[in-house]
Amino acid sequence: MIVFDLECINGHAFEGWFQDKQEMETQQEQGLLQCPVCDTTSVVQKLHPIAIRTSAPARHSETHQAHQAGQEAMAELTERVARFVEKISRMWGLPLPQKH
Numbered sequence: 001m002i003v004f005d006l007e008c009i010n011g012h013a014f015e016g017w018f019q020d021k022q023e024m025e026t027q028q029e030q031g032l033l034q035c036p037v038c039d040t041t042s043v044v045q046k047l048h049p050i051a052i053r054t055s056a057p058a059r060h061s062e063t064h065q066a067h068q069a070g071q072e073a074m075a076e077l078t079e080r081v082a083r084f085v086e087k088i089s090r091m092w093g094l095p096l097p098q099k100h
């Protein structure tokens, strides 16, 4: 996974998660990149790509830190996917997925 800092035409900064740079460019070309604040698809890459950041403070074990970073990344990704599914469902008038 790779994280891009993105910015929409209205100046909203947000992060986009992609498999690689090509996926980001493909989504940008197809107008799939969308600002989560104002929903515009006029989104540009703000900075150079960065590796997944670890927001956790330094730990004794690097393995533990990497594991936690992975968990945080997965949790955020899951949340983003859930939001995306919800948005698509609303667009298409589909029933929302049941929340457990």
Ligand SMILES: [Zn+2]
Pocket: 008, 009, 010, 011, 012, 035, 036, 037, 038, 039, 040
């Ligand atoms: Zn925006």
